[in-house]
Amino acid sequence: MAYQRPRGDHRFSAVERDVLDFWRDADVFHRSLESRRGGPRFVFYEGPPTANGLPHNGHVLTRVVKDLFPRYKAMRGFDVPRKAGWDTHGLPVEVEVEKELGIHGKAEIEAYGIEPFTRRCIDSVFRYTKEWEELTRRIGFWIDLPSAYVTFHKSYVESVWWALSELHRKGLLYRGHKVVWWWPQGGTALSSGEVGLGYKTVDDPAVVARFRSVARPGVSYLAWTTTPWTLPSNCALAVRADLEYVRARIERDGAREDVIVAAALVEKICGAEGVEIVERFPGSALVGEKYEPLFRYAAPEDGRAHEIIAADYVGAEEGTGIVHIAPAFGEDDFKACRAAGIGFLQLLGPDGKFPPEVTDFAGRFCKEADRDIVRHLKGRGLVFHEGSCRHEYPFCWRASSDPLIQYARPAWFIRTTDRIADAIANNRAVDWLPEHIKEGRFGDFLANNVDWALSRERYWGTPLPIWVCDKCGREEAISRLDDAVARNPRALDHWNKAVAADPTLSEHLVVHKPWVDEITFPCGCGGTMKRVPEVIDCWFDSGCMPFAQWGFPHQGAEEFRRAYPADFISEAIDQTRGWFYSLLMVATLVFDEETRKKYGLSLPSPYPRPYKTCIVLGHVCDAEGKKESKSSGNYTPPDLVFEGKFSLTLAPARRVAKPPKADEAMLLPAQLKSLGLEPGARLVVGRADDAGRTFSAKVAAGPVGKESIVLGDDVRAALGLEDGAQVVVHVLDDPPGADAFRWFFYSAGPVWNNTRNSLRAIREGQNEFLVRWQNVLQFFLIYASIDGFDPAAGNPARDGALPDFARGEGRRPAAERALLDRWILSETALAARRVTEALDGYRIYDGALALKEFVDGLSNWYVRRSRERFWAPGFEQDKKDAYWTLWEVLVALARLAAPFTPFFAEHTWRTLVGGAWPGARPDSVHLSDWFEPPADWADEPLSSAMGLAREVVSLGLAARGAQKLRVRQPLAHARVLLADPSREAELRGLAGIVADELNVKEVLFGGDADAFVHWSMQPNFRAIGPKYGTLVPKIKQALGKADAAALRRELDAEGKVTLRIDGTAVELGPEEIAISLAAREHYAAASSPRVVVVLETDLDDALLREGLARELVNRVQTMRKELDLDYAQRIALTFEGNEEVARVVAEHGAMIAAETLAVELSAAPPAPGADVKECDVDGRTVRIGLVKAATR
Secondary structure: OOOOOOOOOOOHHHHHHHHHHHHHHHOHHHHHHHHOOOOOEOOEOOOOOOOOOOOOHHHHHHHHHHHHHHHHHHHOOOEOOOEEEEOOOOHHHHHHHHHHHOOOOHHHHHHHOHHHHHHHHHHHHOOOHHHHHHHHHHHOOOOEEEEEEEOOOHHHHHHHHHHHHHHHHOOOEEEEEEEEEEEOOOOEEEOHHHHOOOEEEEEEEEEEEEEEEOOOOOEEEEEEEOOHHHHHHOOEEEEOOOOEEEEEEEEEOOEEEEEEEEHHHHHHHHOOOOEEEEEEEEHHHOOOOEEOOOOOOOOOEOOEOOEEEEOOOOOOOOOOOOEEEOHHHOHHHHHHHHHHOEOEOOOOOOOOEOOOOOOOOOOOEHHHHHHHHHHHHHHOOOEEEEEEEEEEEEEEOOEEEEEOEEEEEEEEEEOHHHHHHHHHHHHHOOEEEOHHHOOOHHHHHHHOOOOEEOEEOOOOOOEOOEEEEOOOOOEEEOOOHHHHHHHOOOOOHHHHHHHHHOOOOOHHHHHOOOHHHHOEEEOOOOOEEEEOOOEEOHHHHHHOHHHHOOOOOOOOHHHHHHOOOEOEEEEEHHHHHOHHHHHHHHHHHHOOHHHHHHOOOOOOOOOOOOEOEEEEEOOEEOOOOOEOOOOOOOOOOHHHHHHOEEEEEEOOHHHOOOOOOOOEEEEOHHHHHHHOOOOOOEEEEEEOOOOOOEEEEEEEEOOOOOOEEEEOHHHHHHHOOOOOOEEEEEOOOOOOOHHHHHHHHHHOOOOOOOEEOOHHHHHHHHHHHHHHHHHHHHHHHHHHHHHOOOOOOOOOOEOOEOOOHHHOOOOOOHHHOOHHHHHHHHHHHHHHHHHHHHHHOOOHHHHHHHHHHHHHHHHHHHHHHHHHHHHOOOOOHHHHHHHHHHHHHHHHHHHHHOOOOHHHHHHHHHHHHHOOOOOOEOOOHHHOOOOOOOOOOOOHHHHHHHHHHHHHHHHHHHHHHHOOOOOOOOEEEEEEEEOOHHHHHHHHOOHHHHHHHHOEEEEEEOOOHHHOEEEEEEEOHHHHHHHHHHHHHHHHHHHHHOOHHHHHHHHHHHOOEEEEEOOEEEEEOHHHEEEEEEEOOOEEEEEOOOEEEEEEOOOOHHHHHHHHHHHHHHHHHHHHHHOOOOOOOOEEEEEEOOHHHHHHHHHHHHHHHHHHOEEEEEOOOOOOOOEEEEEEEOOEEEEEEEEEOOOO
16 A cells, blocks of 8 residues: 555654655765756855854745755756855854954953954854754755865855955955044954944934134134034044035124034024024135134144135035045045145044043043043033934944944055946846845945955954065055965965974964965065055955855866856845855956956856846844844744754843742743743743753743843752753644744745734744645545555656656546546646745745635645545545545645645655655655656636636635624525626536535625615725825715725726715726625625625525524534544434424435435434533534444
């Protein structure tokens, strides 16, 4: 027998563990790679994670999206290499190591030692590799980890060096003195992309300062700033030459003074009363006027100082119309002062602290001194107004409490602005999903592009490969270490000594600080070439991965050519200013036409490169729409979804002001909420190293800290744990599993929208798709095992390969099968078409929706309506057709759903195909080809007609529900009124199905809808508001007074209605009108744009008796479930009740017996030994007796 009846629980997590074992033992992933060798190439790039932090749900989202398309393309016959990668450089790593060491800032790193710090960085980047690999395995993300590229490896670094040397050769890499966004605590500049990742809403002091005029005694220029810490370095004031300014005389608190502000802002700054305008003049009249500086700690150098200059960027939108200029701390200020010959003053160290000469604030961090500076000025009468300003301000993206400042600094830049037109053209050739990213978030970032601040004055990163002669100053960029060794054979002596002293040193560290800094070689002038000290922005590393992963051009040239450009990439929306930008910009700058020709990159067109399609993912949020955060606890751990449990770190009780009681376990309040637990509920906690040692604790809420738990004394003692130990929190016996998590992300909405994640939402999605699919599979297996259906009968495997299923014994062509069979086969073919089109267009949600709707039809329509065929005695051809149809549809579903839910698809394939042909190839659905439906399956007219019939049924059931008419109660008539009467003929052929589903005796067509329902109309305010504005209330009134039935007929006939409003013709289309209906007396009704369904609600005695019969069936079915009877168990029934019950049993006994599998049925007291249940059936007491009969 091919199939066994399912036994016991069927838990998805257990199925997934079994599938994971099969994939491992059968090496399915690598076999899938090998099986597609030689096919057309499909390329995707893995945006590499950094394994110095634990993965979270955002990583689950990105990984399941990146897994879907390679699976799909492989099934379509494409060769899809899946090279993994590890991102190992940069600030994320350094900041984490600083936290571990308890240090902060460059000085403390250097005191610790750069060499040991570098070693700690290497340890850090691979700390959580096992956790990342386990998540990758558990979520079913097939990626080639053994061949992963690593960004600190020598081959990768030298490939990045080559790219930088190319930019240097082309004049695109230069050293300049510019105002950059500076991280004072970290001592390095950040790129504009990095800056964009760290904005927060903050309240900063806002002050209007008095700058005393030298040119106009007794007058003050009023200038506004939200950065008081820059005032000691003020060098100039700026006005707009063509803007009108005024000299205003004001009286405040009995004192009079004259001030100069922009005319448009005088009331806002000075108030509406007590102000006299003494003089008006253009800004040009102020240019060149001198003023007294607010502070005299030092004088600006290399230019004039403390005078008014003109600047085009000054406006009257905010502030005073006069801008305080500190060229050391603002890019626009820097440029304006340089153009006007104003000097430079920078009274702030690179650490963000004031130097000794700023005597009043020496040693203070600039942002922390803001309010003291304001108080100092206020005490000297130099503050006209003070307040606060709420605005967005950047913080370091990897040290979120550290504010950035704009700071003039020598740094290395990439001249991206020189090639920005090329980058924009490149961007416009990319297929972005969602499409608005192209000209929106990403396009805006390109349009406002500034040169890339490349260098970092840090330690753990790709060293900038620029060597400078200590004699003549000549710069040279090398592309690989061998370039230096060729010039100086002893260039690696320092490295070789280090290796001799410590043979454990990784060979890849030779190209890293501090060892690379010892490499020198001679210059032609006789001097020595020494490397500049900086490392580079790690985002440039990541932007080089398309070629650096292969070591190109020093090696891997052919691999690179075959993998460039990528067909597809995907990451979260943050990467529009990160990886997406660095990839596109590096490709634009490095691989120009000259370079492409030189290295034989024959692309069909110059753009797009290096990726053709980019799916931009939204954030993973909690159930309330707030971004998930481990710190706040509003977070559903992946392990909880996979295995029903997760780990937290045991924190000391002293961490919370009010420790938990002895039998309590304390978690963050938001975490309790995300788990659906109330304080006081029971939760099992246990040891990570001893699964049998657990404790049932009460839960409490408190500020326990990120990913932590505090245990009461009894709980801690029972588990025998110390602070810092891992505590396993057990939540679910039957967790949703990986497929459910994957399906949730695919089906909750377009993946570029933010996703509201919760266990409840995951369960709901699972129930709508996977549980229905599982139920259908189990239904098939139950009855196939009973009847002995075997698709392999007469059709064995051939040479170890699966045979042509169409040759199966008893299988007939689709056209010869029953109508429902033909319909579900057609639905399968059309679903395959929809899913294929969706995945070809990278529209994940559309594909998931097609599958969900298909499974709903399969479960709730085909199987439900076909049950009697499976229940029927014997094994006639119609039953064989039903089995073959359901088997073929389930196998097709496994192949269509394999990229989405790879575990349950595999389980279905192995059960249905592997169960019939054990050991035959392909033994995995992921080694099979994509489903291509047979030509005779698709029957679009039938699918269309059945779709309309299902819509009629849905409306009829809604009408029943609105009037609380149970479906078990038969009705006399259902009337169907179609908006398109030409479709009546196709629906008449399905009238029997409609009547059966709605439990009506007859389906009628046509008639005057107005005889059965009342119509009402009102405008769709959202649609007509922008169009008609003030006319909207009158349109509403006109619709309310009009003959709604007549307007509806006009809408049906003309596609619009025309109203006269104040003599004006107003036309409204279907999308601008909301139509509702109410049934007249004796009817129930519901409608859609295509059809109105009317039910006659009057009941005669015969209908009431049949309704009672169906209620008896319902009670018997409930009794069968309670007795846990087998699906095929035959029974004998007795019903003891009043005369009406006896009459119903006599009249409808055949129907009752057929529905309940009763071989005997009578109106009598229960037989001796029978199971008995007394029921209330619509106010009647009925005693049901049930005895098991012989099973067929």
